[in-house]
Amino acid sequence: MNGNRRSLRNLILYLFLAAISIFCLLPFYWLLRSSLMDLVQIFEMPPIWFPKPVKLSNYTEALTILPFGRYFLNTVFIVVLTITGTVLSSSISAYSFARLKWPYRNLVFGILLSSMMLPYAVTLIPTYLGWSFLGAIDTYYPLIVPAWFGGGAFNVFLLRQFYMTIPGELDEAALIDGAGYFTIYSKIIMPLTRPALIVVGLFTFLNSWNDFLGPLVYLNSEIKYTLAIGLESFKGLYNAQWHLLMAASTVVILPAVIIFFTGQKYFIEGIAMTGLKG
Amino acid sequence: MRNILAISGNKKHPSGSLARNRKQEVLIGVLFASPAILGFFIFIFIPMIASLIISFTDYALVNKMQFIGLDNYAGLFNGSDPFFYKSLGVTTYYVLLSTPLCLLFAFSMAVLLNNDSIRGKAVFRTIFYLPTLIPVVASSMIWLWLFNPDMGLINTILRALHLPTGMWIYDENTVIPSIVIMSLWTTGGTMIIFLAGLQGIPRQLYESVELDGGNAAHKMFYVTIPLMTPTIFFNLVMGLIYGFQVFAQAYIMTEGGPNNASLFYVFYLYRTAFKFSKMAKASALGWILFIVIALLTLVVFKTSKDWVHTEGGK
Amino acid sequence: MKKTVFWIGLIVLLFTLLSNVNAGGDQEKSGKAGAKEVVTLKFTYWGGPDEKTAVVDAIKGFENTYDWIKVDAQHIAGDYDTKMATMIAGGTEPDIAYLNLGQAFPWADANKLYNVYDLIANDPEMDKSDFLDSIWYNWAPGKSFGTNSAVESMAIFYNVDMFEEAGVPLPPAKAEDAWTWDEFVHVAQQLTIDQNGNNALSSGFNPDNIKQFGFQFSTWYAHYMTMVYSNGGDYISKDGSKFTLAEPAAVEAIQKLADLMNVYHVSPSAVQAKNIPGGAAGLQAKKVAMKQDGQWSLLALGNSGMNFGVGVLPKLKKSVTLVLGAPTVIFSSTKHPDEAWLLYKYLADAQNVLNLVAGGLWMPILKDWYTKPELVSKWAEGNPAHPEGYKDAIMRQTLEYGVAGVEYYVMNWGELDSLVNPALASVWLGKKTAKEALEEVEEKANTLVTGRYGF
Known part of the structure; x- marks a missing residue:
């Protein structure tokens, strides 16, 4: 009796989960479907579910029209430097905020944290003017350099929370053994917090990979475009060519999905472990 | 990367005096936090103030900038x-x-x-x-x-x-x-x-x-x-x-x-x-x-x- | 201290990396120089793939002709205005560029653009009168930042087969024969067919299930303003003091267009239009029989291989077409105005961009190409993009009945349009009449009207 009720409840639960899964996945299918059709099929009424014939040439066409390979390399370049900078600078700052005592530390941290609620729109224009004053428009500096300065309060916050959970005796013992603070940071804290660092890395990857406004504002030369901007300009050129647009979108999405599947174990577990709380 | 970082570990001060450690901790604490603090100043604080100042002018890319007080705000709210x-x-x-x-x-x-x-x-x-x-x-x-x-x-x-x-x-x-x-x-x-x-x-x-x-x-x-x-x-x-x-x-x-x-x-x-x-x-x-x-x-x-x-x- | 050293080292390393990458982007001047020192011009432009190819070719030809000039041509896809704004804010504007008028006029006012009349005056080879008269952009008396990069105007493009199947006479090519509005609506009704095969004149016609539309137009200004001009209306008053789109002549024209969507159901609504492939494909797939569009669509139509024709638009009071385009400008910050002018002239000569002109994307900007038969024959006939009737329906129509579009003379156009265009959306949807919608925004619009260019 109880068992029956439980299995009925589970059935409903699974149906519900399946429904949400469909909601999450169907757009991907529609994307893929449309990317494999020719324009006439796409505009067929009523819409058809399976491309026939499968038109792989959309991909070759989309890839030859704009230098997506070049955009990919540009994006990778930016992303790699951004992740490196963010992981290093946010972790070392977080280490200081979590485990070293210095005057006004918590006040300073509070101020940093408050910058999380600052709309980027406020700083967009002066930051832009600042970079242009430095002659850095149409370079990657504006997209990369900020990452080397803490990489945003969110990451520092996330790592600090994590570092605070490590027992303080570890550092003290190391200090007594004659280790310096940097050694503690690099030899004890960093290895212990690998999952959290991976989370920061992946968040940074996604943010940087998906960044739209930054490259839109700072990059001028087509040769320096990132994938996100490349896709947007592709839309500008091929407004109604849905088959090519969808193929190009798929190309842009794919690397992020692959990276996620490679790192997803650490990613989701990592966030769970950090125990993010307000 | 971890190895590179480890090289620069400070091994010279095996348990010095407590006061010295305190001072060092403060120094290193601030030093380590400096990327985030500098980042805040350069990319958040200064642009914010600049933005506030610009908002009191008539800056429109190609003109000579002039202070116009609260006109921009007034024009929006009225x-x-x-x-x-x-x-x-x-x-x-x-x-x-x-x-x-x-x-x-x-x-x-x-x-x-x-x-x-x-x-x-x-x-x-x-x-x-x-x-x-x-x-x-x-x-x-x-x-x-x-x-x-x-x-x-x-x-x-x-x-x-x-x-x-x-x-x-x-x-x-x-x-x-x-x-x-x-x-x-x-x-x-x-x-x-x-x-x-x-x-x-x-x-x-x-x-x-x-x-x-x-x-x-x-x-x-x-x-x-x-x-x-x-x-x-x-x-x-x-x-x-x-x-x-x-x-x-x-x-x-x-x-x-x-x-x-x-x-x-x-x-x-x-x-x-x-x-x-x-x-x-x-x-x-x-x-x-x-x-x-x-x-x-x-x-x-x-x-x-x-x-x-x-x-x-x- | 070692940590600091490490950090500094890392940052130096990073910056070296970055600067190397950037150096890779900007190619150094090649040592092509003969006697003269090599001059590099930065040129930015927009356009689809065909335009890009043709411009790249033209630039190559230019560099061969003038071997001491190198052109760093940047094609900007996407939001061109933003890019130009960011460039000028950063002081990295090009020497010579396509520019949208919303930016060109204010920037000319701020002395950011060269007065092309000065450059022409110093050039013994060229005279102002060599260009079509109607395409100069004057921002003050005696001051112009140039002419269109190419001439464009509005016309009707149609699928000949669909007319023959319906047994309807083809749209006239000559202004004198232009359809009246009622004639036009009648034709469009015959060409609008629902899923059951009933046309819009028959009693069984089902407007909710239309297979084929008689006439398609877009809702941006070039489309409705053509009809407003045809009806004797205007966007702002002659003295540039007031918004006149809410006045009867303009309101009537806009209402008539909206009625095509909502009363006669011969035109797809803005939403229905999303289901009609753009470019030539809508005509080719027989989703629409006639389309109002710019003459640039000849390129796609010519490439499609379909049996299409061109005609003049219907008239309300008089037959007109709207001329539009965007200028090529020279920035006053350029260190090489003479070389920039050489490139300007080079691109102005249709001979150097013949692929685009004969291909249907552009019309020439020099008069000779309209009047000298040996030049006309190079582009306006004998190729798939220029069908019979083209010379009447578009070439002559533009020369003789062309009206410069709003962007040529309405100050603060961009902001006015950002107000008016959304207001008209409810008219196209049939939720408001043109009179209601336009009167609602009239007062606001008047505050945005700052004057009229054109000297």
């Missing part, structure tokens, strides 16, 4: 700008609709996936998270196509089910709800954070509810929700902050239309700055948004005392 209140209203509507719905949706999904009797949790988790990986340019492109009234997936399904179809982003009344649906699609990140919070709830609490003869609803209302309030609070604040800054959907899908019904605030700001070159007015818009968000966050923080559960310390 209604002579046809779009200011409209975009503020549109954005507020979006935030009021999307934030609670996204929280509710993400929370329900997290609770479902926290259920031990569910198999394949990892698979569902991955599926629900997948949409958040999509660059907003690409997801806007996909949804633009899904929302197409005749060729789009959504109306195709509705037609197949003999349900009424809609105009989605092409109708003034449904454009914001449509974009909210799209934001529900990418709510996986929030779900993961909820999930993390749920896993931190001590099992014994549920057991004691069971001992007292409580059912699932009791568990939800007496344990889960109270203990989750800090996480809900965090997600609520984040939702508000990001909700007010929605941009790419308008930029790519609707260009603010139809009839300005999706003229999001940041999109309007962007247009003012880069399309019409009115940098000063755009800076004023930015500051107004900052104040709106700061006030709202303050309100949420103030009320949080009444509803956010705090565990003893912290």
Whole structure:
């Protein structure tokens, strides 16, 4: 009796989960479907579910029209430097905020944290003017350099929370053994917090990979475009060519999905472990 | 990388005097924190002040800058700008609709996936998270196509089910709800954070509810929700902050239309700055948004005392 | 201290990396120089793939002709205005560029653009009168930042087969024969067919299930303003003091267009238009029989291989076409105005961009190409993009009945349009009449009207 009720409840639960899964996945299918059709099929009424014939040439066409390979390399370049900078600078700052005592530390941290609620729109224009004053428009500096300065309060916050959970005796013992603070940071804290660092890395990857406004504002030369901007300009050129647009979108999405599947174990577990709380 | 970092470890001072250690700790503490502090000054604080100053001028890219006091602000508030209140209203509507719905949706999904009797949790988790990986340019492109009234997936399904179809982003009344649906699609990140919070709830609490003869609803209302309030609070604040800054959907899908019904605030700001070159007015818009968000966050923080559960310390 | 050294080292390393990458982007001047020192011009432009190819070719030809000039041509896809704004804010504007008028006029006012009349005056080879008269952009008396990069105007493009199947006479090519509005609506009704095969004149016609539309137009200004001009209306008053789109002549024209969508159902609404493939494909797939569009669509139509024709638009009071385009400008910050002018002239000569002109994307900007038969024959006939009737329906129509579009003379156009265009959306949807919608925005619009260019 109880068992029956439980299995009925589970059935409903699974149906519900399946429904949400469909909601999450169907757009991907529609994307893929449309990317494999020719324009006439796409505009067929009523819409058809399976491309026939499968038109792989959309991909070759989309890839030859704009230098997506070049955009990919540009994006990778930016992303790699951004992740490196963010992981290093946010972790070392977080280490200081979590485990070293210095005057006004918590006040300073509070101020940093408050910058999380600052709309980027406020700083967009002066930051832009600042970079242009430095002659850095149409370079990657504006997209990369900020990452080397803490990489945003969110990451520092996330790592600090994590570092605070490590027992303080570890550092003290190391200090007594004659280790310096940097050694503690690099030899004890960093290895212990690998999952959290991976989370920061992946968040940074996604943010940087998906960044739209930054490259839109700072990059001028087509040769320096990132994938996100490349896709947007592709839309500008091929407004109604849905088959090519969808193929190009798929190309842009794919690397992020692959990276996620490679790192997803650490990613989701990592966030769970950090125990993010307000 | 770790090896390189380790080389520079400081081994010279085996337990010096306590005072010396203190001083050194302060020094190194500040040094280590300096990237974040400098970053804050260079990329947040100085631009903010600059933005404030610019907002009191008539800077428009090609002219000589002149101070005009509060004219930019006055021009926005006195209604002579046809779009200011409209975009503020549109954005507020979006935030009021999307934030609670996204929280509710993400929370329900997290609770479902926290259920031990569910198999394949990892698979569902991955599926629900997948949409958040999509660059907003690409997801806007996909949804633009899904929302197409005749060729789009959504109306195709509705037609197949003999349900009424809609105009989605092409109708003034449904454009914001449509974009909210799209934001529900990418709510996986929030779900993961909820999930993390749920896993931190001590099992014994549920057991004691069971001992007292409580059912699932009791568990939800007496344990889960109270203990989750800090996480809900965090997600609520984040939702508000990001909700007010929605941009790419308008930029790519609707260009603010139809009839300005999706003229999001940041999109309007962007247009003012880069399309019409009115940098000063755009800076004023930015500051107004900052104040709106700061006030709202303050309100949420103030009320949080009444509803956010705090565990003893912290 | 070692840590600091490490950090500094890392940052130096990073910056070296970055600067190397950037150096890779900007190619150094090649040592092509003969006697003269090599001059590099930065040129930015927009356009689809065909335009890009043709411009790249033209630039190559230019570099061969003038071997001491190198052109760093940047094609900007996407949001061109933003890019130009960011460039000028950063002081990295090009020497010579396509520019949208919303930016060109204010920037000319701020002395950011060269007065092309000065450059012409110093050039013995060229005279102002060599260009079409109607395409000069004057921002003050005696001051112009140039002419269109190419001439464009509005016309009707149609699928000949669909007319023959319906047994309807083809749209006239000459202004004198232009359809009246009622004639035009009648034709469009015959060509609008629902899923059951009923046309819009028959009693069984189902407007909710239309298979084929008689006439398609877009809702941006070039479309409705053509009809407004045809009806004797205007966007702002002659003295540039007031918004006149809410006045009867303009309101009537806009209402008539909206009625095509909502009363006669011969035109797809803005939403229905999303289901019709753009470019030539809509005509080719027989989703629409006639389309109002710019003459640039000849390129796609010519490439499609379909049997299409061109005609003049219907008239309300008089037959007109709207001339539009965007200028090529020279920035006053350029260090090489003479070389920039050489490139300007080079691109102005249709001979150097013949692929684009004969291909249908552009019309020439020099008069000779309209009047000298040996030049006309190089582009306006004998190729798939220029069908019979082209010379009447577009070439002559533009020369003789062309009206410069709003962007040529309305100050603060961009902001006015960002107000008016959304207001008209409810007219196209049939929710408001043109009179209601336009009167609602009239007061606001008047505050945005700041004057009229054109000297």
